[in-house]
Amino acid sequence: MLLAQILTNGVLLGGLYGLMALGMALVWGVLNIVNLAHGAMIMLGGYAVYYLFAGLGVDPFLALPIATLGMFVFGYLLQRFVLNLVVRSAMLNTLLITFGLNVVITYLAQLAFSADFRTINPGYAGSNIAVFGITVPLVNFAAFAIAIVLAGAIWLLLNKMPLGRAIRATSQNLIAARLYGVNPRQLYAVTFGIGAALAGAAGGLYGTIAHLTPYIGASLTAKSFVIAIIGGLSNPFGVILGGIFVGVAESLTALYFGPTYSDVISFGLLVVVLIVRPARALRTA
Amino acid sequence: MRHSMTALGALALLAASTSLASAEDTIKLGASVQLTGPSANTGRYYRDAYQMMVDKINAAGGVKVGDKSYKLQLDILDNQSDVNLSVRQYVQLVSSDKVNFLLGPFASNFALNDSSVAEKYQVPMVQGGGASTEIYTRGYKYIFGTLPPADDYYASTIDMLQKLDPAPKTVALVAADDSFDVSVAKGTRKLLKEAGMTVAIDQAFRDGAGEFASILSQIKSAGVDAILWSGHETDALNFIRQMKSLNVDPKTFYSFTVGVPTADFRSALGGDANYAFGMTSWLPDESLKDKWYGDASQFAKAYSDKYGYQPDYHAASGAADLETFVYAIEKAGSLDPKAVRDAIAKSDFDSLYAHIKYGENGQIVLPQIVVQIQDGKLVPVYTDKILNKPQYPIPAWGKRG
Numbered sequence: 251m252l253l254a255q256i257l258t259n260g261v262l263l264g265g266l267y268g269l270m271a272l273g274m275a276l277v278w279g280v281l282n283i284v285n286l287a288h289g290a291m292i293m294l295g296g297y298a299v300y301y302l303f304a305g306l307g308v309d310p311f312l313a314l315p316i317a318t319l320g321m322f323v324f325g326y327l328l329q330r331f332v333l334n335l336v337v338r339s340a341m342l343n344t345l346l347i348t349f350g351l352n353v354v355i356t357y358l359a360q361l362a363f364s365a366d367f368r369t370i371n372p373g374y375a376g377s378n379i380a381v382f383g384i385t386v387p388l389v390n391f392a393a394f395a396i397a398i399v400l401a402g403a404i405w406l407l408l409n410k411m412p413l414g415r416a417i418r419a420t421s422q423n424l425i426a427a428r429l430y431g432v433n434p435r436q437l438y439a440v441t442f443g444i445g446a447a448l449a450g451a452a453g454g455l456y457g458t459i460a461h462l463t464p465y466i467g468a469s470l471t472a473k474s475f476v477i478a479i480i481g482g483l484s485n486p487f488g489v490i491l492g493g494i495f496v497g498v499a500e501s502l503t504a505l506y507f508g509p510t511y512s513d514v515i516s517f518g519l520l521v522v523v524l525i526v527r528p529a530r531a532l533r534t535a
Numbered sequence: 536m537r538h539s540m541t542a543l544g545a546l547a548l549l550a551a552s553t554s555l556a557s558a559e560d561t562i563k564l565g566a567s568v569q570l571t572g573p574s575a576n577t578g579r580y581y582r583d584a585y586q587m588m589v590d591k592i593n594a595a596g597g598v599k600v601g602d603k604s605y606k607l608q609l610d611i612l613d614n615q616s617d618v619n620l621s622v623r624q625y626v627q628l629v630s631s632d633k634v635n636f637l638l639g640p641f642a643s644n645f646a647l648n649d650s651s652v653a654e655k656y657q658v659p660m661v662q663g664g665g666a667s668t669e670i671y672t673r674g675y676k677y678i679f680g681t682l683p684p685a686d687d688y689y690a691s692t693i694d695m696l697q698k699l700d701p702a703p704k705t706v707a708l709v710a711a712d713d714s715f716d717v718s719v720a721k722g723t724r725k726l727l728k729e730a731g732m733t734v735a736i737d738q739a740f741r742d743g744a745g746e747f748a749s750i751l752s753q754i755k756s757a758g759v760d761a762i763l764w765s766g767h768e769t770d771a772l773n774f775i776r777q778m779k780s781l782n783v784d785p786k787t788f789y790s791f792t793v794g795v796p797t798a799d800f801r802s803a804l805g806g807d808a809n810y811a812f813g814m815t816s817w818l819p820d821e822s823l824k825d826k827w828y829g830d831a832s833q834f835a836k837a838y839s840d841k842y843g844y845q846p847d848y849h850a851a852s853g854a855a856d857l858e859t860f861v862y863a864i865e866k867a868g869s870l871d872p873k874a875v876r877d878a879i880a881k882s883d884f885d886s887l888y889a890h891i892k893y894g895e896n897g898q899i900v901l902p903q904i905v906v907q908i909q910d911g912k913l914v915p916v917y918t919d920k921i922l923n924k925p926q927y928p929i930p931a932w933g934k935r936g
Contacts, residue, residue, distance in 0.1 A: 252756040259748035259781075357571065365575035367769050369776065369803045376779030376807065376932065385755075387780035459780075460745055461772050461803065465573040465616075469743075504749030509740040510712050 251383055256501045258384050264497020265394030266455055268490035270470055271477035272401060273448030279483035280421040280441045281329075281337060283344045287351040288474055289467030291446050294355065295321050295453025296462045297363055300370050310370050311392070314454045318447045325446025329439040337438055352467060359464035370457040393455040397493070400451060401486040404444070408486070417441055476520045495519075562598060562870065564589070564860065565610040565634030567624035567649065569641050572616025573743065576768065576799065577849055578641045581664060583842050584853035585609055585638055591827050598861050601868050607861075610634055614645070621645050625652040635870055636660070638856050641849065642767075643667035643685065643715035650678040659876040661859045663852030663888075667718040671896040677872075679859065679879050679893050681852045683816050683901040685715050686722025688792050689763055691903045692814060693726050695917040696761065696788065699927050703760030703787050707736035709750055709774075711766035716742065719765040719792055727763075735759045742766065745773040751783045761788035768794045772803055779807055779932050787928035788812065795906055796913060798845045809910065810929040814903040817848035817888055818915055825887035827858070834887045848888075855888035862891075 274288040285291075295317050302313035329337075332351075336343045369375075377388045408414035419427040420437050428434065456462075456470075473496075481492020499519060500512040507515075566585060569578030589607045592598065597606045610632055614621035621640055628634045629652060637653050639646050639662020646665025653660035654675045666682035696703055706727055710720035720739070727734055735757050738750050751774075754762065762785045764774060771794035778789075794800040795813020817823075819835030828834040831851065838846040863878035864870065882891050889901050905917040909926055916925045 255752045
């Protein structure tokens, strides 16, 4: 029974992990930008939902689409006017600029939101149901479901819609895509916007389950990075699976070795994946 | 061009002469504090308490050394919640900024490393942010501290538990893996053994990870009577939230080393903070008489009026560090680090924080007041006797109003 509970915890947590990594994997796969400010954007999404909820009384799950849309606009503008300047340059440049963005966003957030810790805490935040003796926290379950739905939406977008085909075409062969009338500048901005929107959704859910401070970004970026590599960059469901894999591995580690080893395991998994399947890990969308 | 050069030269001279003049009449106190980064939320208590105390003491005429008056000057650097940076900043404060004395950072991990700088350069440091006994067991001569030993944090709590009905028998001990919490866990294990309680679950977690689902599931399946938890604020916050969402109800009791006394903690958790037990070495009580502020409650009022948030024991402890320096410098009658160090060791005075008297190893000994959040208010419950009736046993999550 304990094992079943721990596996459930791991799977639910992993769904949220996967959602966190989804935006990063998309941007990485299409734009070849490892966005080190991804965690900071998750944090921004969290604060957006927090202020909508605490300030205006909007239910967190209604605030979530608003925050997601807001983060899309933020990401779109950021790519269009800042990141686009370096998008085709060396990897190091994009790492540097996103690292810098992470610092800027984090410290602006401290100025704007203070270093106080916040939680998005609606009346139902701690509710749970018992299924066959296993406790399932409702908000975690909702986060898991939303992660699956959003992964499905991204899959549909990439595989079934003209916009998605254009996105994939651009990442596969820029020149050919341009010849077919794709406007890469526009497309990159839209892709980055979607990545930011996914980060925003993850942030709102994270704040409802855990807590927000301006500094949560760095560790969430690291986690997303690991999961994006383990899950691969090409398939949204792969990323969610990667998240679940890491979530379950961490939970089992906490049970059998103690919680202090959780990070050793998730980064250890990363090393193993890179050794065993480097080609797959680095293949892009 | 020549004119501007002359003017510049004159300005430089002027600046040099004023800084010379001020260097003569000021005592420089240096500190590296967490003003940004994950610990900024607690770091601010130290910055604000230091500043408030310095302003108060300067307004009252400063520090008298012999028949000369000195003003205090505060030199605070932001260590960005980075231990390595804080060590470099203390070296900078001592070697290039030439501060006279050192005040401490927040948290044991920091104080543990930063105190080595004080010891190496033989500049006294009085710190109010680190409670771990590790800081004081290295034979250092230049480090003093106003937080009571981490080993004893749970002493008063366990004392109280034995007097309550029903007294818990099995305990889950959950502690982070940093210097402070390792000290707490070590001390608590010993205390629990002496009290005849069984440690059913003994788990460490990574400081700041905030993920407790596995530990909580184990606690639930073991069905323990009480949880004694040690760590830092955000982890305590996540622990309570996950306790509720996973429906984990220890039979009678749970308590946290930090978080419970801070207003921020209660506002972030809302009603879910209720019933949580905690501890504090300080409450803003009128019985704590103070040379500068009259008493602790007036200090607390002045503090919240000035900064817009309530002080907790971190702030009071920081204020006491400054009072220690003023007391010791005046006693020593000189600014010589060695003489001041010896005077600090002999401290014996009342402050808004507590009666200040350091042990052989440099650390103060104070009892922890057991506190509980009752209907959103912080209520002192126990020291060596019951102060207010504890709400005990803690009701299960499903049975709260």
